[in-house]
Amino acid sequence: MIRVFVVDDSAFVRRAVGRVLSGEPRVRLVGEAASGAEALARIPDAAPDLVTLDLELPDTDGLDLLRALLRRRPTLRVLMLSAHTRDGAEATMEALEAGAVDFIDKSGFSLLDLERLRGELVPRILAQALATRAPRASPAPPATKDQTRPVTAVDLCVIGASTGGPAAVQHILERLPASFPVPVVIVQHMPPGFTRAFADRLNGLCSLAVTEAVEGDRLAPGRVVVAAAGRHLRVTKSLGVVVADEPAAAHMPSVDVAMLSAAAARGGRVLGVLLTGMGDDGAAGMAMIRARGGVTLGENEASCVVYGMPRAAEARGAVTHLLPLPEIAAWLAGLRVA
Template sequence: MKEPVRVLVVDDSALMRRIITQMLDKDPGIQVVGFARNGLEVLDKIPRLRPDVVTLDVEMPGKNGLETLQEIMERFPLPVVMVSALTVQGAYETVRALELGAVDFVTKPTGRGDFVRLAPELVLKVKTAADVRVKKEIDKKPVGPTVFRSRRQARKVELVVIGASTGGPAALAKIIPRLPADFPAGIVIVQHIPPGFTRPLAERLNERSQIEVREAEEGDLIRPGRALVAPAGRHTVFRLSPDGVRVRLVDDFPLETRFKPSVDVTMLAAAEIFGGGCLGVVLTGMGNDGVRGLQAIEAREGITIAEDESTCVVFGMPRAAIEAGVVDRVVPLNRITAEILSLTEK
């Protein structure tokens, strides 16, 4: 029988500590081994309690959640699920936490209905986090790409579609800022994330990048040197216009999917308009979103890339795409930017 996941709950609020503990303790596969009220306390308790997962409040007095997370990752690399307030400031800090290495996050409840939502979400994310292999950056050795099909892009790349889920913000932070200002294609990023968090994600990437990065809006023009982040809660597709290809934001799409935005939906729409001029990239994440999209890109002679297992936080979406036979190249995270650049230099 599998041992229960050992969890250390960190929050400066006694009420939130109690709520989170009660939610987790109801699942027989989870054991709350202790709690901490601040950053210094959790850093003291981790080596003694040896948790499998830490739930960490983003906003704490003294050593805040981000400072504490950074020290956890440096001293005791282990999976962390952030607990965030659903505020503008909370969203920005959560995006920064994901970039620093937090596996995932949940938003704090603000009403009675939120408690019903939070319990199963928190349990699932804690259990998923327990299976994640967290390593210091220095432990990740460079690995070369694996080429399944050595074929050339059918035509000049006009659009790169990048899809990601768990671990995506940290991966994107290692890809997008390395692109040059004169990058010759448009980019659309589809990240599984709740509403309210895509704009902070886009703005954080924009701060660090040479290209323009922002949350996609209705009518945005796809153009070289611009990356658009698909807004949460809607699907991002495309339409032809006299001056090029523009973004359409829609609520429904003739494809069954539980994600909104969906990597499959955006890639299918991109393949329809850009054909062989579309490059598809699937990064770390749970599930199989992106398989049908990569298949559509491949069918129109575009090139497809999946992140290598060695650098994935969760090797779910890339594994599904590789096993479906719709991936041309498997590339570790530290080589993906270079691979994208080599395929767009035409």
């Protein structure tokens, strides 16, 4: 059973979350707080496994409280409740960088709709129950001779991620040099309104140029494009970008849609990377990339926030190398194209 503590200044939100969790036998609500001070005072005794945390509190910034909670207990899992305003999206990206495991865009639906709230909240909580919180990734070590390997004729890298992905993607991109020899496509599961802020934040932190994908973009070395939330990204044979609303899928953007299009367009010239996340999106795409002769890297259980998507790909025999996140970063940083 996973123990949950709710921090929100709205009594209505606290009641709504409590009603949803009361009907879930695998979850126990162990406490609540309406302010940062109450949270800091009550959480130690409540000993939750996971805290839901509103970004806006009356007495403190939600980001400051997040950092304080993780300083006290680095293994605590924190799920942010956010809004997709520009300020809210940027703050959410900071929260994920600081160690939050996931977020819910509470402005995307009515909190009166308890079934929708249950659908957004409970799967995220249960996903954390299946995972052991790994320490935040340390800087990647210098690439060893085995990690710095030539990969013949690779001309595109596609990276997919979900829960825990923003911090993992940032960890990788911060370690790639400006001379990284192939373009990069990022497919990160996020609700509409957040991927542009995600791309903008990465652009300010990385040596490569990072933008949100738009129709007609051209993929080239030195560039990273982030698939826009709510739409799929496909790659053409000429390394162009097509943004599409079809097919309907559980995730938009879909890692599978991007990877399958890349494998169809470029064959064995694709490098696929699948990072932390729940579910199996990306498993079919990784399998196709490997079947076409491409190379695939999967994040292993030791560093995943949720070992779901890479596990599904590994179960299909779709992963060439299963590595912890720092080793994936080092492998990519040492990539040489023959």
